[in-house]
Amino acid sequence: MRFDELDLSDDVLDALDDMLFEECTPIQEQAIPAIFSRRDLIAVAQTGTGKTAAYLLPVIDMLADKPQAPDAVSCIVMAPTRELAQQIDRQLEGFSYYLPISSCAIYGGTDGKEFARQQQGLKKGADVVIATPGRLIAHLQLGGIDLSKVEYFILDEADRMLDMGFFDDIMQIVNQTPASRQTLMFSATMPPKIQQLAKAILRDPAEIKIAVSRPTEKIAQSAVVCYEPQKSAVLRHLFATKASSRVIVFASSKLKVKDLAKELRRHKMKVGEMHSDLEQDRREEVMLDFRAGRLDILVATDILARGIDIDDIALVVNYDVPREAEDYVHRIGRTARAGAGGSAVTLISPREQSWFGRLEEFLGYEVEKLEMPAELGEMPAYNPRRRDGGRDEGRGRRRGSKPGKGRAEGRQEGKAPKSSKPRNGGKPRKQQAPKSDTPEAPKPAPEAAVPAEGAPKASEAKRRRNRRGHRGGKPKSAPTDRPANPSSGHDSNPSPAPAS
Numbered sequence: 001m002r003f004d005e006l007d008l009s010d011d012v013l014d015a016l017d018d019m020l021f022e023e024c025t026p027i028q029e030q031a032i033p034a035i036f037s038r039r040d041l042i043a044v045a046q047t048g049t050g051k052t053a054a055y056l057l058p059v060i061d062m063l064a065d066k067p068q069a070p071d072a073v074s075c076i077v078m079a080p081t082r083e084l085a086q087q088i089d090r091q092l093e094g095f096s097y098y099l100p101i102s103s104c105a106i107y108g109g110t111d112g113k114e115f116a117r118q119q120q121g122l123k124k125g126a127d128v129v130i131a132t133p134g135r136l137i138a139h140l141q142l143g144g145i146d147l148s149k150v151e152y153f154i155l156d157e158a159d160r161m162l163d164m165g166f167f168d169d170i171m172q173i174v175n176q177t178p179a180s181r182q183t184l185m186f187s188a189t190m191p192p193k194i195q196q197l198a199k200a201i202l203r204d205p206a207e208i209k210i211a212v213s214r215p216t217e218k219i220a221q222s223a224v225v226c227y228e229p230q231k232s233a234v235l236r237h238l239f240a241t242k243a244s245s246r247v248i249v250f251a252s253s254k255l256k257v258k259d260l261a262k263e264l265r266r267h268k269m270k271v272g273e274m275h276s277d278l279e280q281d282r283r284e285e286v287m288l289d290f291r292a293g294r295l296d297i298l299v300a301t302d303i304l305a306r307g308i309d310i311d312d313i314a315l316v317v318n319y320d321v322p323r324e325a326e327d328y329v330h331r332i333g334r335t336a337r338a339g340a341g342g343s344a345v346t347l348i349s350p351r352e353q354s355w356f357g358r359l360e361e362f363l364g365y366e367v368e369k370l371e372m373p374a375e376l377g378e379m380p381a382y383n384p385r386r387r388d389g390g391r392d393e394g395r396g397r398r399r400g401s402k403p404g405k406g407r408a409e410g411r412q413e414g415k416a417p418k419s420s421k422p423r424n425g426g427k428p429r430k431q432q433a434p435k436s437d438t439p440e441a442p443k444p445a446p447e448a449a450v451p452a453e454g455a456p457k458a459s460e461a462k463r464r465r466n467r468r469g470h471r472g473g474k475p476k477s478a479p480t481d482r483p484a485n486p487s488s489g490h491d492s493n494p495s496p497a498p499a500s
Helices: 010-018 026-036 049-064 080-093 112-124 134-142 158-165 165-176 190-200 228-241 254-266 280-291 325-332 350-364 407-410 458-468
Strands: 042-046 075-078 105-106 128-131 151-153 182-187 206-210 220-226 247-250 271-274 298-300 316-317 342-348
Touching: 010 049, 010 080, 026 042, 026 182, 026 206, 042 049, 049 080, 049 128, 049 151, 049 182, 080 105, 080 128, 080 280, 105 134, 105 190, 105 247, 112 134, 128 134, 128 220, 134 165, 151 458, 158 165, 158 182, 158 190, 165 190, 182 190, 190 325, 220 458, 228 254, 228 350, 247 325, 254 271, 271 280, 316 325, 325 342, 325 350
Parallel strands: 042 182, 042 206, 075 128, 075 151, 105 128, 151 182, 220 342, 247 298, 247 316, 271 298, 316 342
Antiparallel strands: none
């Protein structure tokens, strides 16, 4: 459906025409008429489907239709992060270019002068206020702000706001708005807590569900099965063969983001990094440089997975496999936006194979596995159902060989290599006792099955070996690609801190 087939005013259509928007996305096609009908709405759609335009276009059209009180707030748009609030504010400026609509963006991470400007804007009134929950609560606590004339209350990325602990803040803000308001809730997922919030603030809502938490078909998904030490070389190969600019690389922790960005800079690449350690001014500078083409590659934590609107991303790389399916969908959703195509490649180490296998079960299909050049070294076979979690991070076996550990891996872990058949006529081989500094006693004849008098029983000897730390198996050292500890200094929750 085209936008001119909807009941939008000529001023809004002129702005859309200037922005080269012609065709509606499915969420826009269904949500805009529902909002014009003045019903509450709960809409579930994946990231990158045009949810922002789906609520802004009808709301600003209805606001411009009748005069608004000069000192009142008519519409509140709640967003989980300052980056998303800034993005919504920019889009609102474009959509309302020919309309007499005023707006004010309220978010944290600013200095005292900016806080005072936000406070003044709220007191004077604005047609549309775009705010993070924590910062809006801070302004409300200072007093002098009237929300009694709010006509539209909108929650964008509602599931993420609840994940960040904003339920009480949202309810506190809702309680200061009139019951006659129209409430619109947009979310990428529909967990039980979203349903609980919907029951609390929506009245007989219309419901729209568009491709719940599934990647758009326009994203060409693929994966590379490799060892952890090979990921850097594989990444550079992807840059050489798929795309070397307009690329976002997602990593699991801010420490890995910093190290990877540093390594890519050593290879003379124009790289920026985005993580929660950066100050707001630095984040904005990095994003500006990336949008302007001064940076080709952006290495980021999941802070960039939602709420960043860049339409021309050619390639998204998951340097680490995300643990949750929703994180995977949001990451790769940074490409193929606004109807365009794009590619997403995930690098899978042996330890991550079971995680990626669960992602494939969620997707309902197997993601294509790319072959890498021989000069990158031998790659492990893909077997996501291995019980040991694929912890052998050594050289590995060749593709197509039988499952199990090779000789090199067995020696690395202090084990004898396992073979498919016993070599002693089908009888199990006895485990050798630990070596000691004393000379070995003569071995008993095979038929002497009874231990010598005074020798410790087998179970007691085993307990002694256990106390000495000889487990007869895996060493105590950690595997080479142990995932980041959420309680460490890494980004256990890479989303920006809630604005307060």
